[in-house]
Amino acid sequence: MAWRLAFIRRMRAVIQRVSSANVAVAGDVVGEIGQGVLVFLGVGQEDSEADADWLIKRIVKLRIFESEPGGRMDLSLRGIGGEALVISQFTLFGSLRKGNRPSFNRAAHPQQAVPLYEYFVERLSQTLGQRVPTGVFGERMHIEAHNDGPVTLVVDTKERDF
Numbered sequence: 001m002a003w004r005l006a007f008i009r010r011m012r013a014v015i016q017r018v019s020s021a022n023v024a025v026a027g028d029v030v031g032e033i034g035q036g037v038l039v040f041l042g043v044g045q046e047d048s049e050a051d052a053d054w055l056i057k058r059i060v061k062l063r064i065f066e067s068e069p070g071g072r073m074d075l076s077l078r079g080i081g082g083e084a085l086v087i088s089q090f091t092l093f094g095s096l097r098k099g100n101r102p103s104f105n106r107a108a109h110p111q112q113a114v115p116l117y118e119y120f121v122e123r124l125s126q127t128l129g130q131r132v133p134t135g136v137f138g139e140r141m142h143i144e145a146h147n148d149g150p151v152t153l154v155v156d157t158k159e160r161d162f
Helices: 002-008 049-061 110-128
Strands: 012-025 028-033 036-042 073-075 083-088 142-156
Touching: 012 049, 012 083, 028 083, 049 110, 049 142, 083 110
Parallel strands: 036 083
Antiparallel strands: 012 028, 012 036, 012 142
């Protein structure tokens, strides 16, 4: 059974390096950033604040920005004074193992996911020393992003040592 919990236990993030991004709900922009990262965050049923803390450290330290145009990626989000926009994305847990309709059984229910999502945003804001804008949990959102690179990474807390 322990192997099954290790398989299920994971918080996922898709991170895109952007020159700018914004999110709108019902036609109104509710969050926007300049240069930085757009983070799509998925919360799983077994996730905890420890998973969120690990993921935040990983995102902030990723060296995905260039110190000179066309150069090597050697700067982190903190190193460029960049911003982060966080969007809740339960569909990161979509499974297509059976049929063509995704199953989201491994995604956390809103009662669990919302507090952990809010914790993630609050801690990321504290870590970066600036407000982190977000979308609106559970709402239909329209996201515009100007991908820079493009650089897109998937980070999963399953990759960490438990």
